[in-house]
Amino acid sequence: MTLLAFAKTLSIFIIVRLLQGGATAMVAVAGLALATDSFDKDRLGTAVGYLGSPSALDFILGPSPGGLIYTNFGYEAVFVIAAGLVGVDFIFRILLVEKKVMESCWIEADTESSDDDNQHITDNPNECSSANEGGFLLLNLIRQLRILITLWAFRVIGIIFSAFDTTLPIFVESTFHWSPVGAGLVFLPGGFSSLMGPYFGSICNHYGPRAMEFTGFIINVGLPALYVETQAVLDDMECKRPGIKGPKGAISQAFSLQTMAQFIGLFFGPL
Template identity: 30%
Template sequence: MQKKSIWQSTLSWLSQDFAEGSAPPFLLRHRSSKWLILTTICMAVFTDIFLYGLIVPVIPFALEQRSGVPPQRTQYWISLLIAIYGAALITFSPLCGYLADRSTSRRLPLIVGLLALAGATVMLNVGNSIVALVVGRVLQGISAAVVWVVGLALLADTVGKEQIGQAMGWVGMSMSLGILASPLLGGVVYDRGGYNAVFAMAYVLIGVDIVLRLVMVERKIAVRWLPEEEKEKGDIEGGLGSPRGPDVESSPERPETEKEQPEATANTTPRTDSAASAAVPSTQRRAKLPPVLSLLASRRLLAALWGCLAQATLMTCFDSVLPLHVHETFGWTSLGAGLVFLPITIPSFLAPLAGWISDRYGPRWPATLGFILAAPCFVCLRFVTANTLHTKILLCALLAVLGLALASAMPPLMAEITYVIEAKERKRPGLFGEKGAYAQAYGLFNMAFAGGCLVGPIWAGMVRERAGWGTMGWSLGALSLLSAVPVVVWVGGFIGGKGERGGGKGG
């Protein structure tokens, strides 16, 4: 009985299920601030993605030296191990989204996900077989599903739509830094300190991450003790539990069935009681539909999800081919294979600026221009085939422009998920129920991003192996250019509609 009581107390502490009338947590105002929550989520994203990409530059050597994989099978196992991470993300993201929208706490699943990540890191560190590496990658994918779904939903709860673009810009920067800097540091540390030194970095990050997650207090919990004036600032929740009321400037693309039904305004004749009562069952039926189905009915959301899938494909494609290509072409070791990711990493610091532009002018144009800018850079990779100073400079320049393009596209697309939910809720209050659908929407985003993580390494690795480096480049360029079409047409609202503003002050 005592064990049960201790277990329940621990669970209540982790989920911050405080008893009614209890004293406020220590330093509540600071622990529940926007910036601490944003920092916590950014750190969680960075840690997860950093550990995902940490072994990219060292895995070719680890597979041969630790797992006994023959050199001719190295490319196959590199692509497969990276893709397994994406497959686990796709599998567990919808489940995490469904459970998170029905959970009373966002912090508890975040801590559970971190424990899974720690287990995955140990498996990848001490394992010396293919089976251990595969299990470690699966656990990493499960942890990532929790971090991305629950973490982004918590961020949307906290900052609201007015600042969600800039917040997603910081998350996008953290993601870009993690996914692109991890091969850089992994290669350098492996070259200087060996395999265990690489994972020592991982353990340090996990330690910092768990401290932040334990310190953080969710705003919906902190509201019990915060002064009334803080509640009135709209600084408590950006979620659907506290609707902001109609916002005609932010009208989304609506399904055709909605467009056929004119909306009542203050200047129209009020409906009769019979008409109003007839509309109630229809609204109730809509509210009973699973939120995922309502979300997937939006072409605007589907366009954003496609953009996320394409962006993740273009971002992760280098993980399976770039270290191997520079090794074969320039004779670079793991140190050079890690340093070559630096040009594509530095531009990711501009992601918050792209998010700010999205908040102010809408998500359409920064995302579209990012895809258009990336296309010719991928095509021009075909010229990086000789071991000369000119081609080395060209490769770094192309990677730098690609980094800028990818950093411009991702934050607006991530913010668009929130814009769509808020716009749909304004049109049909109560559509997603009392607890909203942020986690389920970001579960869909996570599936799209995971699809890119799955497709990117396999696409690049297999095309390079069978058709060559040049074909790989122009095929990815074609994907980037084609992806700009649905983004420019539907992201932020249908381009031919009126007032298709995405959530900022312009479209």
Template identity: 30%
Template structure:
């Protein structure tokens, strides 16, 4: 019996391509959609930063001496939820047939979290809202970045990640500014009105997005190329000469599959290559260095969320609007992120990341000298925050592109050596799941570290600790990003 037409339409694509298919599946549209998704997520994360210290007292009836504690905890809970959900999202995404569908589902969690945060009249409801917000962020970051890795060639990926970094920086840093101004002028509910409008725009773009592999169904040439690539995973471009393995240089099918590298490492039958991809990747010291950099970069950025507003209110007597304006000097340098990404694509990411963390050290330490209510201190604080924003913006695109580069080079090396790769789904989403876990760890540690140090030891000690942490991070960045600095051909 013939199938009904409606059932056939669900299982087969229409012969007529969707409207504006070329535009909706273009690199620019996909990059823009992912960048907006990241912006939306980080905007909703940060919009309550200048609002929550005041709302905790008026809505949740928290005592004034407990406000700093609950601000730090609520910000950290977002990071904890992101940390917990990221590996799950990565594992599921690499086994699914679509990146677009999970992105749409993530919006449901984001909408639910926004409603809870708006109606929350107790700390319990606010905690539930932040947990849902972290789950939504896991979907956006893991699947969105994996979608970019699927779409953009590796040699241009850092620049694409620069636009994502721009979206992230704008969201996390403009949100407190707008949140403070709108809260002062129009109240608590008006802050969430902005959030609902942004979610609506995000829904429209995610519905319009068409993945490259889906668009290929209406392009015979691209469809054939996609099928050939799927049938012959090793038919891609050969690894660069400086990444040639011993197996490529001399092994033949008649040689033993137990040939060892110096030190007794079996290049064809290593136990780690039999592990699930997410565990096999963790053997890479290059990846571990990138994850450590991501953790510290997130910690440094989010540390200001729990202390800057309160410090400005105590020192300068500013309201939430004035305190929120302090985030503006940090956000302005993020407009240069795409240019930083282009530079990283051209010259490599090792030295931009190293320079970024080293450069952020002096202005972070110098924050300790802002301790008086004078115009001079206000100007110095804004200048220092601008320098910190500039150097941290330099680190974001190359670190995000490094994650994809590690997966690509490792899989090529495995295939060229006769070992199985990561499978038909690849490992991009799982690698970005690890990146997300590192970033989430930073989002969790940063506010708690800064908040508790300020509460226990004061603003000056906090500034010193953050500066030293930034300088220390430059060491693994210099040694391992792009491979071991003394042996550039080494992938791990």
């Protein structure tokens, strides 16, 4: 971000944006995986809705104060504010304790039950091999038609949102002669639907993701349903081949595919 603030050549600007995109993708996948570890599966839709709402809302609301600061204080001032936000975010990441770490460090384990489980695994070598089957599952995931459909959906969402992000500020500036503040305010109306993310996610939990996906695509609020659908695919894979997901559930690998698909859309949308 510091390099971006002082970039004076197009090559440096492109390199910095590549670094930003890579970092954003890594953090997005980690955050989604953390949510699945922290919430029960029957609440995953609501959890993802809570995650998606502030994320989408900030992407939409960010241009408004950005345009205001740029108009009144200049280009570099925008990065000063952003640096402060990153600093606060960094502190929260240090303070965060993962659920599995908390359980292993702060909650007393039932040692007797653990010994019984170990004995059970020793007595059943077939189960043991099944439980250790999980690993690099990306190739298995992309063979699932439902996964491919969700990847296509994420790509379409990325294309639509980034296309509007690119063209709307230019349009209002050339048509209505708006300042950067006005161009930023254009994104405000779209932010209100993001506040409904937890509600849309709870609908997915109660009625399943497919109806919400179909309806959501008509009004562009289908993201929680897509994440729930992905979790359902992983659960079905586990039922057919127990242990295939491994001890960590392979959810981060699935989310990495979705993030990649959405970022591909973000790349093609502006073009």
